[in-house]
Amino acid sequence: MKKNVYMTGYLPLFSIILFSSGFAIYFERLLIDKLRYFGVYQGMRELFPDHVIHLSVGFCLFLLFFMGFAALKLLSDTLTHLSLFFFSRDSEGTLIQQGKNGGWFFFAGGMLSIILNHSILLLCMVFGVASLVYFFYFLLKIGSSLSTAGIMGMVFMHLFFWTGFSLLVVYTVMRLYNAFVAAIT
Template sequence: MSNRYITSHFPLISIVLFSLAFAMYSQTLILNELAKLGLYEGMREFFSENGIKLTLLFLLVLFFFMVFSALKLIADTTIELSMLFFSKDEEGNELNKAKAGSAIYLVASIIALLLSSELLFMIIIFLGASLIYFIYLVYKLTDAFHPAGLIGMIFFHMIFWSAFVLAVAYAGLKLYNSFIASLPL
């Protein structure tokens, strides 16, 4: 008999590693931009170089940790909502079968950390891990659904995440356009 809590810390470790990977990339990008703008030298008058790098890394890790934690919370909520709407499992026992799938994100976060200098690879790794986890989830939960319920769950997730990504992209585009329009000619 295995202890189901063995993998309970995998999501936290995955979030920390993904956050660190994206923060390391962002730190390099921000420091390069600050140097191009001539602000980095002025900052070094008040802080040591290592102090600037560590403070920036800490703040970026914290930012990405909040983003990935929010995404995990949203994902867990949508999974449980889809189980509520479409599953024949009322006890929640079937969902426990898929908890071991968090190892997918753990492996992906380690790979992302190793490739932290390549933003495109990190994004592909994260999206690929999410797709693989969703396929794993559907496979593990197949017994808890009628065929129509399984199709409903898949479409529920596809529609939700598509709407979420489009809403975030639209808000970002609107913010970018208002920023560009406010710049003096």
């Protein structure tokens, strides 16, 4: 039986959809509870039925998470290609193809995120574990084609980028939060 390299091309899209759904379900419940707590939900019920409110909030959250995960995938793919450009001698793109089957880890993680959508900690842990397992699987698959310095270069490039990116996001959110609190008081 001939193996088709495009067979797993749908996995990133389905993984993004599953993770977005898991996070959107959790935050939809949280947001509806907060709307009830502040008394806004009762006013919304006078205009719309319950199911319309839930679907609208859930869909908007799904879109936000979908855009966020799609942007993370774009950054990840770009960083992977850039690190292979710097640290490998492959000019045909065969190393990228060797790691494509790792998308199953994200797909399985997305399925778990649907099941474990009652806890934000579990959702984040599933996403983090799926990301780490995929990265180590990718390194294992391409490791025979890279030198030790190339593998270390890839690991440190990804480590520095994602650490810097995370710190920048946290810093920006903290600055916005502080500006918001200062404007309220």
